[in-house]
Amino acid sequence: xxxxxxxHGAPSPVLVTAIREAALTGLLVVVLAxxxxxxxxxxxxxxxxxxxxxxxxxxxxxxxxxxxxxLVLGREWWHRPAVFDRFPGTVFLSERPLWxxxxxxxxxxxxxxxxxxxxxAIDTATTLLIYVMLGWGLNIVVGLAGLLDLGYVAFxxxxxxxxxxxxxxxxxSFWLCLPLAGLLAALFGIxxxxxxxxxxxxYLAIVTLGFGEIIRVVLTNWNTLTHGSQGISGIPRPSxxxxxxxxxxxxxxxxxxxxxxxxxxxLHRVIFLYYLILVLALGTNAFTLRIRRLPxxxxxxxxxxxxxxxxxxxxxxxxxxxxxxxxxxxxxGLAGSFFAARQGFVSPESFAxxxxxxxxxxxxxxxxxxxxxxxxxxxxxxxxPEWFRDFVEYRMFLFGAAMVAVMLWxxxxxxxxxxxxxxxxxxxxxxx
Amino acid sequence: MQITxxxxxxxxxxxxxxxxxxxxxxxxxxxxxFTATARRITAxxxxxxxxxxxxFNCLTGFYRPGVGRMTLHHPVRGPVRLERLEGFRVAxxxxxxxxxxxxxxxxxxxxxxxxxxxxxxxxxxxSVCTIAGLLGLSRYRRAExxxxxxxxxxxxxxxxxxxxxxxxGTLPYGDQRRLEIARALCTDPLLLCLDEPAAGLDPRESxxxxxxxxxxxxxxVTILLIEHDMSVVMEISDKVVVLDHGQxxxxxxxxxxxxxxxxxxAYLGEEEDEPLPPEITGAIxxxxxxxx
Numbered sequence: 169x170x171x172x173x174x175x176h177g178a179p180s181p182v183l184v185t186a187i188r189e190a191a192l193t194g195l196l197v198v199v200l201a202x203x204x205x206x207x208x209x210x211x212x213x214x215x216x217x218x219x220x221x222x223x224x225x226x227x228x229x230x231x232x233x234x235x236x237x238x239l240v241l242g243r244e245w246w247h248r249p250a251v252f253d254r255f256p257g258t259v260f261l262s263e264r265p266l267w268x269x270x271x272x273x274x275x276x277x278x279x280x281x282x283x284x285x286x287x288x289a290i291d292t293a294t295t296l297l298i299y300v301m302l303g304w305g306l307n308i309v310v311g312l313a314g315l316l317d318l319g320y321v322a323f324x325x326x327x328x329x330x331x332x333x334x335x336x337x338x339x340x341s342f343w344l345c346l347p348l349a350g351l352l353a354a355l356f357g358i359x360x361x362x363x364x365x366x367x368x369x370x371y372l373a374i375v376t377l378g379f380g381e382i383i384r385v386v387l388t389n390w391n392t393l394t395h396g397s398q399g400i401s402g403i404p405r406p407s408x409x410x411x412x413x414x415x416x417x418x419x420x421x422x423x424x425x426x427x428x429x430x431x432x433x434x435l436h437r438v439i440f441l442y443y444l445i446l447v448l449a450l451g452t453n454a455f456t457l458r459i460r461r462l463p464x465x466x467x468x469x470x471x472x473x474x475x476x477x478x479x480x481x482x483x484x485x486x487x488x489x490x491x492x493x494x495x496x497x498x499x500x501g502l503a504g505s506f507f508a509a510r511q512g513f514v515s516p517e518s519f520a521x522x523x524x525x526x527x528x529x530x531x532x533x534x535x536x537x538x539x540x541x542x543x544x545x546x547x548x549x550x551x552x553p554e555w556f557r558d559f560v561e562y563r564m565f566l567f568g569a570a571m572v573a574v575m576l577w578x579x580x581x582x583x584x585x586x587x588x589x590x591x592x593x594x595x596x597x598x599x600x
Numbered sequence: 601m602q603i604t605x606x607x608x609x610x611x612x613x614x615x616x617x618x619x620x621x622x623x624x625x626x627x628x629x630x631x632x633x634f635t636a637t638a639r640r641i642t643a644x645x646x647x648x649x650x651x652x653x654x655x656f657n658c659l660t661g662f663y664r665p666g667v668g669r670m671t672l673h674h675p676v677r678g679p680v681r682l683e684r685l686e687g688f689r690v691a692x693x694x695x696x697x698x699x700x701x702x703x704x705x706x707x708x709x710x711x712x713x714x715x716x717x718x719x720x721x722x723x724x725x726x727s728v729c730t731i732a733g734l735l736g737l738s739r740y741r742r743a744e745x746x747x748x749x750x751x752x753x754x755x756x757x758x759x760x761x762x763x764x765x766x767x768x769g770t771l772p773y774g775d776q777r778r779l780e781i782a783r784a785l786c787t788d789p790l791l792l793c794l795d796e797p798a799a800g801l802d803p804r805e806s807x808x809x810x811x812x813x814x815x816x817x818x819x820x821v822t823i824l825l826i827e828h829d830m831s832v833v834m835e836i837s838d839k840v841v842v843l844d845h846g847q848x849x850x851x852x853x854x855x856x857x858x859x860x861x862x863x864x865x866a867y868l869g870e871e872e873d874e875p876l877p878p879e880i881t882g883a884i885x886x887x888x889x890x891x892x
Contacts, residue, residue: 458734463723466709470717473706480660480698481718481787482691588710590744592752592764 186240190233197232201225270540277446281439290435292554294442294510298503299550301449303530303542304456305499310528311537312456312465313492314472316373319360319380320527323353323497325387325519327504332400332514333393342406342509346502353501354494356383361493365486368475380524387516399515405437406444406509413437441510448506452499453539459495461589468492469537526550533574535581544582612673613638613822614659614791619668619683621654621846628654629665630846636791636839638673641813641823643837643854645830647866650843652826653701656793659824660698661687672696672791692721697789699780701796701826707769711760711779714768715751716744718786723747754782758812774805781812791822798829810836834858842866 206225210217276283280293302324309317330349334340340348364375387394394400405413411424415432424440425432459465467488470478475485508514530549534541548570556566574582612635621629629651636642644652657663659670659682670682672694680694690696706714716723726732726743755761758778763771768779777797784792794813798806806829813823813836827833833840833854840857842850844866850857857863 455734462727462734463720464727466713466717467720469709469713470706473708474704476662477700477704477706478717479662479688480691480700480704481720481783482688483717483720484688586708586767588713588765590712590716590748591710592712592748592755592761 182241182244186237189240190236193236194229194233197229198225201228273540273543274450281442285435287435287438290438290442292551294438294445295554296546296550297442297445297449298507299527299530299546300543301445301452301503302500302527303534303546304449304452304539305496305503306527306531307534307537307539307542308456308459308468308499309492309496310531312460312472313468313489313496315489315492316369316376317493317496318373318377318521318524318528319383320376320496320500321519321521321524322360322380322383323356323500324504324507324523325383325516326353326356326497327501328508328514328518329387329394329400329504330501331505331508332403335404336400342404342505343409346505349501349505350498351501353504354498356501357493357495357497358490360497361490365489377521377524380519380521384516384519384521387519394516397516399513399517401513403508403512403514405512406441408440413440441506445503445506445510448502452502455499456539464488464491466589529571533571533581535578535584537586538581538583541581541583611638612636614824615669615671615673616655616659617669617671619655619658619665619670621651621658621663621665628846629658629843632668632843632846632848634841634848634851636822636824638822639817639820640838641817641825641836643825643827643833643840644843645827645833645840645857646843646849649845650866651846652843653795654846655843656698656795656824656826658683659690659791659793660696661685661690674790691787691789695788695790696793697784697787697791698793699777699784699795699797701799703773703776703780705768705776705780705783707767709768710765711755711768711771712748712751712764714779714783715754715786716747718783719747719750750786751782754785757785757815758782759808774801777801778809778812785816785821789821791824792816793824793826795826796828797825798827798832806832 202225205228206220206222208219208221210219277293277297281290284290284293302320306317306320309315309320327349330352331342331345334345334348335342360376360379364372367375388397390396407413408424411427412421413424413434413436414420416423416426423432424436456465460469467478467483468491470481470483471485471488471492478485478488507518511518526549530542530545533548534543534545549567553567556562559566578584614636616635617633619629619632620627632651632655634642644655646652654663658665661682665683668683672680672682674680674694677693682690682694682696685693706717709717723740723743727734727740732740752761752764755764758781760771760775760779760782763775768776771779777800781792781794781797784794797813798809801809810832813825817823825833825837837854840850840852840854841848842857842860842863849862849866850860852860
């Protein structure tokens with residue numbers, strides 16, 4: 169509304185506009201600040217005490233009004249009619265810079281352990297990559313096939329517990345369990361897929377949400393198998409193709425450091441895990457990019473666009489949906505077994521609904537179907553909160569503010585450009 | 601053109617016998633029988649709510665009629681009973697393709713991709729359940745090149761080749777209609793069911809559509825057409841089936857349909873049984889007798 173005033177209103181000098189908008193803003197902030205900042209309820213032993221903090225409310229109102237004046241003046245200075253107009257609705261980044269961005273990101277990821285050889289940075293990067301991989305996996309289900317899945321973390325849990333249980337009861341190694349975890353998760357994906365074949369949109373979301381909770385509740389309560397909420401600890405760490413990372417012991421197995429004749433360093437394992445998840449995540453990405461160009465990938469997208477038209481063209485929605493669920497779940501399973509191997513400990517707590525919500529937020533924020541968008545969004549949602557750990561009280565606030573901002577400016581996600589999977593004519597895309 | 605289903609050289613491709621479809625108490629189609637001759641254009645007309653689209657939905661596997669038989673005489677597979685096929689198999693196994701009254705494209709995919717999705721089965725077979733495709737084997741690449749070639753052919757035919765790499769949803773309305781027809785043609789249909797293809801087209805586009813449908817007929821595609829635009833119906837159809845309230849009220853060549861009193865009644869409204877005041881009856885008496 170304010171933008172319109174500035175553009176089409178009576179010939180008002182900037183200052184008048186600024187004052188008018190500042191007054192409106194001030195009014196709004198007064199309404200918000202009086203109850204939120206101005207009044208505070210204290211627990212005074214035998215009752216509640218109402219405390220007033222008027223200075224804080226005044227400061228908030230002043231800041232908001234001053235900010236609004238600066239915003240209006242700054243807008244004029246930029247010769248931009250409105251802040252919102254600066255983000256066009258269609259193409260944000262063309263393909264070429266996006267491709268360059270991707271390559272730069274991969275290079276950076278490859279050399280990160282050399283650039284930042286400290287445990288904290290590599291651990292954070294590993295966590296980021298787990299979420300990137302989960303985001304890429306969910307992108308197949310939500311972004312490509314258009315099936316809103318709120319219980320994706322269930323497959324992550326299946327993968328993690330597959331490795332934990334197989335190693336606990338059968339002493340299987342990580343490298344054997346990794347593909348098994350992927351297969352088991354895919355199987356659960358199909359298992360979930362069958363009952364929800366007829367459901368779409370909101371109904372599908374609710375059932376998948378329920379499925380996620382079922383898995384978590386089963387893991388919590390099946391004490392004899394899963395040790396319930398205590399979780400499973402002492403999960404063996406993955407070896408470097410048979411070479412363990414521990415300190416060399418007399419008579420023990422040949423360790424990684426001993427084999428290569430270097431000094432033992434606990435960082436070796438951290439770096440190895442980092443590269444392992446990097447390979448898994450990039451594999452997921454390569455698979456998705458490739459399968460998008462194959463009939464099954466196009467069928468997923470066609471199903472997202474119009475299921476009725478798919479049926480009329482002879483595409484079988486059942487197999488298309490099940491394959492999307494299965495393949496999406498498989499990647500979550502792989503990520504899950506990596507997670508179990510990295511932590512050495514799994515408990516149902518790690519697979520709460522919040523995790524599903526974060527993964528879905530990564531996909532939606534990134535721009536449904538955009539692979540690069542997932543990385544950017546995962547960075548925003550996983551690494552930034554890590555950096556702002558000092559402002560821990562404000563984390564959720566910033567999280568919410570970021571989500572609101574994206575929904576206002578980029579409702580289609582940060583990177584929503586979709587490149588056709590094949591072209592009739594070579595050369596740049598025609599203007600949309 | 602005076603071609604009726606009695607012409608011996610052209611056997612019926614589609615035989616609909618005693619089909620009824622009801623939704624609860626509503627009878628959408630009541631004991632409907634007709635045939636569609638191979639390599640001919642059969643138009644289905646009728647007032648709104650006559651059951652035309654319901655008939656299409658039955659033929660293309662979206663509804664299963666309660667009673668009746670729908671037989672497609674496939675040149676290779678022999679007679680195929682459409683009502684026995686699972687919905688999505690109709691396109692593949694009987695060669696029946698359709699378009700929709702409210703266009704149903706894949707709007708965020710490119711024009712070309714829309715046509716490639718229509719060739720899903722050929723490509724899926726060539727990609728050997730995705731594995732050969734993942735490995736990038738030449739067999740799959742050849743199949744894809746062939747599919748692109750077919751898509752290009754139909755894009756040229758409907759005049760959209762210049763827009764092949766555009767997002768389908770950004771095309772103007774008339775182009776979207778033609779793209780939907782091209783997409784249906786990419787499935788190599790024996791029977792093409794078009795649900796109001798001329799709706800919303802300007803006269804020039806409508807003429808282009810007539811030309812396209814005529815050339816398709818010449819190439820051996822059998823067309824079943826729902827249309828309200830009488831200029832299209834009268835100009836290109838070989839046979840017209842008229843429905844009203846789910847019942848067939850007339851069938852025949854367009855010229856005969858144009859003068860059929862039952863059809864005129866269905867479209868212009870029935871004369872009510874209620875007796876009119878004598879002064880009015882007297883005034884319209886001449887006209888009333890003419891309709892007889």
